[in-house]
Amino acid sequence: MTLAPTVPMDEVWAKRLANRTHRMRPSAIREILKLTSQGDVLSLAGGLPAGELFPVAEVARATERALSLNGVRALQYGPSNGLPELREWVAGKRKGAEAYRVLITSGSQQGLDLIAKVLLDPGDNVAISAPAYMGALRAFDPYEPNYLPVDMDEEGIVPAALETVLAQGVKFLYVVPDFDNPSGRRASLERRQAIVEVCDRYGTLIVEDAPYRELRFDDTIYPPLFELAPDRVVHLGTLSKTLAPGLRLAWLLLPEQLVDIVEQAKQAMDLHTSTFGQSVAYELVKDGALEKRYPALREHYRSQRDVLVEKLHGALGDRLQFEVPPGGMFLWATLPEGVDATDLLRVAVEHGVAFVPGQSFYPREGKLNTLRLSFSLLDEDGFTEATKRLAAAFDAYGIRG
C-alpha cells in the first residue's frame, strides 16, 4: 500500500474544520505501536488481548449456524438498539437490568462516544479518575468537556476527592471499578458504596466502564456500580476482552430516561451495529457458552501477570515500584521521583522495548514518573528479554537502585 505522504494542514483547510476538531489527537498508544512495528521492539505498551485464546473455529461454526438459521435477517438492516435476543442475553447478565434498557454498540468506544454526544456541551464538567482510560478521554475530547480529575489510591477513587469535584457540578463521573486501565486497580466494596452514596447526594450520573470485569485472578467479586444504583448508572460491557475485539461488539445498560434519546443518537451515528456480527456473536455466547471461556482466560492472564511480576523483580529490583493487579491486563508502575517516563521511553525504544508513559492517561497534568505495562502480549521468553532490555534502558538513563 502506498505510504501516506505527510501533508501539512494548510490555512484554507484548517478553516474548514470545526472547533472541536482542534481538540482531537491521535491515541498515544497507537503512535507508540507504530514505533514498535518498526524493527525489533518488544512491546509492553499495547493492550491487545491474547490472540491464541480467540475461538477461531467456534466463530466459523457460529457463522454457519447464524446464516442457516436466518441468513437474510443476519445480512439485512436491523433495529438501531440491536438484535432482541442479544439484548435479552445482556440483560440476563446483570441484576436490575432489563432488555429494553440495553443498546448494542460497535465496541465500548462507541458507547463512550454516544454518551458524551448526548450529554456534553462545550465546557461541561466531567469527573474522571486520574489516571483514566485514554480511549475515554479521546472519545470525550471532541465534545470539549472540562475534566475534573479525581485522585485514586490502591482502592480506587478517593471519596473525599470525589466529593470536592462533584460539589463543582459535573455532567457525569467516568470510572472503571474493575481492574482499571491503566491502574489495574479494583475498587473495594466500601469504595463502591461510597462512590454511589456521594453521587447520589449530588444527583450525579455515573458512567461505569467494565471491560475487564471478568478477567479476575481471585475469588473476590464486588457488585458493579450498576447493581448498586441501576437508575443512575450507565454501564458499559463488551465482548472485546472475553471473546474477540475484532467483532466490535459491546453494549450500554441505560437509565430508562436515556433509552430513547441514546437510540436516536445511535441511529444518527451508524443506523445500527452490524446484524451479521450480532447474529454470529449471539450464537457464540448463548446458552452459557461465553461463561465457559472465563476460567481459561483468567488462568491465562493471571499466569501472564505472575511471569511479568517475577521478571520485573529480577531485572529491575527496587528501581521500579508497582502494584500487583488483581485482574485485567495492565500493571501500573512508578519510577523514582524526577524521572520522566516519556524521556525514558525514547531510551527504552533504542534498547528495543516499549511501554506507555503514565502521563498519557491523565486528563490534565499527570505524574511524569508513572508508566503502564501490559502483560497480555508477550510469552515468558518475551518477558525475560523485554525486562532485560528495560533494565539496560534504566542503566543507560542512569536510574540506580
Next chain:
Amino acid sequence: MTLAPTVPMDEVWAKRLANRTHRMRPSAIREILKLTSQGDVLSLAGGLPAGELFPVAEVARATERALSLNGVRALQYGPSNGLPELREWVAGKRKGAEAYRVLITSGSQQGLDLIAKVLLDPGDNVAISAPAYMGALRAFDPYEPNYLPVDMDEEGIVPAALETVLAQGVKFLYVVPDFDNPSGRRASLERRQAIVEVCDRYGTLIVEDAPYRELRFDDTIYPPLFELAPDRVVHLGTLSKTLAPGLRLAWLLLPEQLVDIVEQAKQAMDLHTSTFGQSVAYELVKDGALEKRYPALREHYRSQRDVLVEKLHGALGDRLQFEVPPGGMFLWATLPEGVDATDLLRVAVEHGVAFVPGQSFYPREGKLNTLRLSFSLLDEDGFTEATKRLAAAFDAYGIRG
C-alpha cells in the same frame, strides 16, 4: 422481550442533556416502519434492499476463507482506517483514488457522522439538495448546522440555485448525484460539471454520497463528482446496496488534507470498523466478485421499478404524477396541489398501505404534496395490492382525477 415503558423525560434528566441532543429526532421512516409492522400494512415506505439477492451461501464460504487464512487477525483489533487490502480494493474502483485516502466506515451513515463531526460548528451553513436523504439530515443535525436548501429539477440540483447558496458561505455541499434518495434523479453530465465548477469558484468542499450508483437501469454512465475534482470531494461508497447492509461496510474517499484528522475522529468514535466484517467482506469482493453481482441486481430493481410504474398508472391514472427513475430504489411522486401527504398517509395506513411523505426529506419547509415510494420490497402481487389500496385511500381522501 419486555416492551419499553413510555418514560416522559423529566426535568432533572432533560437538564443532563447536551444542547445538540434537543435537535435529535427519530427517523420518520423508522417510525413509519414501526406502524407497518403492526398488522397487515403493505409498505412502499422503507428502503430495505431485496433480501432474496443477499449472497448468504457466499458469506458463509467467505467467512470460512477469512478465518482459515488468518483467523486471529480477523478477530483482533485492527487499524483505525481499515484493513489495507480492503482499502486497496476501494481505491482500485475510482479514477484518482489512492489507498491512503480511503477510510473504511461502519456504513455510510457513520461516514456522514464523521464528516459532520470534523467540519461543523453550530450555526455553520451546509448546502443540501432539497429534497435530501433523510439519514444525512439526521447525521448532521447533532452538529447544529444551518441548512441552506438547493432546489432540484429532474436533472439534479440547479446551478443557479447552488450559486446563490454558496455565495452565503457554506462548509460543504451535500449531494447524491446518482439515483438520489428520495428523488431517484441522476444528475446529467452538464450538471455535474456545473456543480464542480460553481463549487470550485467558491472553494466549496463537496460531500458526494453514492450508495445507489451501481443500481443503474440503462447504459448511461456519468463520472462521479470525485473523478471531476478528486482534491475537493469527499466521496462515500458502500456495500449496503450491492452486497448486504447488515455487514455495515462502507468507505470514505478523502481529500488528502482530511486523511489524518478523519482517522483520528474515527479512532475516537469506535477505534475501527469490525475486522471480522472487513475480512469477510474482502473475501466477498476481491477478484471482481462484487462486479459480477451487478447485472442481476440491476435487472431485479429495473424490473421492480417497471412493475410499480405500471401498477401505479393502472390504479391511480393521473391522480399521482411521478418521474420514472433511471436507477436506485425510489420513485418520487407529486400529489395534486393542496393535498398534504402526511394527512394522506394516515388514511393510507387505515387502508393497509404505507409510503413516506416527502416533507420528511426537506431540510426546512418542504413540498407537502410530495411522497416517496420504494420499489425494493414487494413482489408483483404486492404491488398490485398496494396500489389498489393506495387508490382506495385516494378515493377516501377525495383525490379525484
